[in-house]
Amino acid sequence: MKGTVFAVALNHRSQIDAWHHAFQQAPYKTAPKTAVWFIKPRNTIIGNGEAIPYPQGETVQSGATVALIVGKTASKVREEDAAQYIAGYALANEVSLPEESFYRPAIKAKCRDGFCPLGETVALKDVDNLTIITEINGREADSWNTSDLQRSAAQLLSALSEFATLNPGDAILIGTPQSRTEIQPGDQVRILAKGFPALENPVVDERDITTRKTFPPQPHPHGTLLALGLNYADHASELEFKPPEEPLVFLKAPNTLTGDNQTSVRPNNIEYMHYEAELVVVIGKQARNVSEADAMDYVAGYTVCNDYAIRDYLENYYRPNLRVKSRDGLTPMLSTIVPKDAIPDPQNLTLRTFVNGELRQQGTTADLIFSVPVLIAYLSEFMTLNPGDMIATGTPKGLSDVVPGDEVVVEVEGVGRLVNRIVSEETAK
Ligand SMILES: O=C(O)C/C(=C\C=C(/O)C(=O)O)C(=O)O
Numbered sequence: 092m093k094g095t096v097f098a099v100a101l102n103h104r105s106q107i108d109a110w111h112h113a114f115q116q117a118p119y120k121t122a123p124k125t126a127v128w129f130i131k132p133r134n135t136i137i138g139n140g141e142a143i144p145y146p147q148g149e150t151v152q153s154g155a156t157v158a159l160i161v162g163k164t165a166s167k168v169r170e171e172d173a174a175q176y177i178a179g180y181a182l183a184n185e186v187s188l189p190e191e192s193f194y195r196p197a198i199k200a201k202c203r204d205g206f207c208p209l210g211e212t213v214a215l216k217d218v219d220n221l222t223i224i225t226e227i228n229g230r231e232a233d234s235w236n237t238s239d240l241q242r243s244a245a246q247l248l249s250a251l252s253e254f255a256t257l258n259p260g261d262a263i264l265i266g267t268p269q270s271r272t273e274i275q276p277g278d279q280v281r282i283l284a285k286g287f288p289a290l291e292n293p294v295v296d297e298r299d300i301t302t303r304k305t306f307p308p309q310p311h312p313h314g315t316l317l318a319l320g321l322n323y324a325d326h327a328s329e330l331e332f333k334p335p336e337e338p339l340v341f342l343k344a345p346n347t348l349t350g351d352n353q354t355s356v357r358p359n360n361i362e363y364m365h366y367e368a369e370l371v372v373v374i375g376k377q378a379r380n381v382s383e384a385d386a387m388d389y390v391a392g393y394t395v396c397n398d399y400a401i402r403d404y405l406e407n408y409y410r411p412n413l414r415v416k417s418r419d420g421l422t423p424m425l426s427t428i429v430p431k432d433a434i435p436d437p438q439n440l441t442l443r444t445f446v447n448g449e450l451r452q453q454g455t456t457a458d459l460i461f462s463v464p465v466l467i468a469y470l471s472e473f474m475t476l477n478p479g480d481m482i483a484t485g486t487p488k489g490l491s492d493v494v495p496g497d498e499v500v501v502e503v504e505g506v507g508r509l510v511n512r513i514v515s516e517e518t519a520k
């Protein structure tokens with residue numbers, strides 16, 4: 092799979108029923124109004140026949156589904172035109188630990204190594220009434236029909252392309268029912284649907300997997316972009332949150348990246364477009380189960396990003412939804428990496444944001460709740476970090492709204508200074 096694998100949560104009617112009570116809780120007290128997106132990063136993707144690694148002591152659930160495969164660059168596509176942008180479909184398995192909450196992106200449940208088997212692409216016209224069967228060790232364990240989805244594949248492509256340009260090879264997993272099939276080491280998981288070759292994967296205790304997928308050491312910015320929410324206590328309290336007890340990690344797709352001296356679009360009819368100055372750590376060497384003490388050996392260097400958020404679009408589900416944080420061009424990042432050795436102490440750098448020359452945000456990485464080594468140890472405990480992967484470490488207090496015409500400069504001491512200008516949707520056309 093050469094593209095980004097997007098996935099949608101809560102798209103099956105049985106999930107809406109099962110989570111009904113949770114949706115009524117504060118602060119939103121309503122079901123999600125828009126599709127709830129997340130990403131299956133590159134460490135999760137495996138092919139037909141490859142082993143699904145089973146993390147010891149966890150419950151693992153198979154989630155048979157279909158992936159829509161994008162065939163042509165798609166931006167703001169209408170539902171009725173969606174078919175022109177679809178190359179075909181492939182069977183997929185959205186493997187997950189049980190979903191205990193839809194409040195956070197559940198990276199630990201969904202983004203483990205090998206948790207997204209993907210089959211061969213088939214040029215089918217649509218998958219709107221497709222029965223998907225899961226067999227475990229040759230016996231049928233589950234069956235569901237795509238007609239029970241809330242949004243069809245065409246509707247999903249249209250909704251996602253509204254804020255994220257999709258490229259050929261990108262995929263969208265169209266959803267799974269609430270009930271999933273538990274799998275165990277030694278199981279053979281087979282997914283079947285009419286018109287598709289079977290997708291078959293053995294489940295293997297992850298301690299028995301000796302080879303890990305490597306990726307070419309692509310230059311920044313093509314790795315997986317992980318980002319921290321609320322990693323500075325002063326910023327958490329500014330948003331009226333308690334500081335987190337565990338890192339709150341979410342993912343951003345490549346469509347959101349742009350460079351220095353570029354423009355970013357403020358959507359019409361919103362109130363909160365917030366800049367976020369962040370130190371970005373770039374991984375230099377494959378990291379899995381790395382201790383805090385060794386973590387810095389895996390760092391190539393540092394760069395700077397502006398993790399813009401359209402906070403109007405926050406919903407209380409898989410927060411923050413990609414619609415808030417992964418919009419086209421809304422993550423400016425410097426293309427230069429300052430080597431690790433040039434920054435003796437990444438835990439003592441000043442971050443600043445200037446809007447039209449006025450200092451609006453200032454903080455120091457000394458206030459990071461979870462430090463760089465802690466984050467690398469935390470992530471590598473359940474996923475392989477590869478060269479080129481990036482960790483945006485979060486932003487300190489000092490958010491304010493920015494509007495078309497504003498020049499926004501974010502800087503991290505010793506690492507760099509990144510300039511961006513805000514434009515309106517009309518100017519961007
Ligand atoms: O968006 C929010 O309200 C908080 C948040 C993410 C915050 C950051 O990106 C950050 O602190 O840098 C969230 O995950 O909900």
Ligand SMILES: [Mg+2]
Nearest residue numbers: 367398485486
């Ligand atoms: Mg941020």
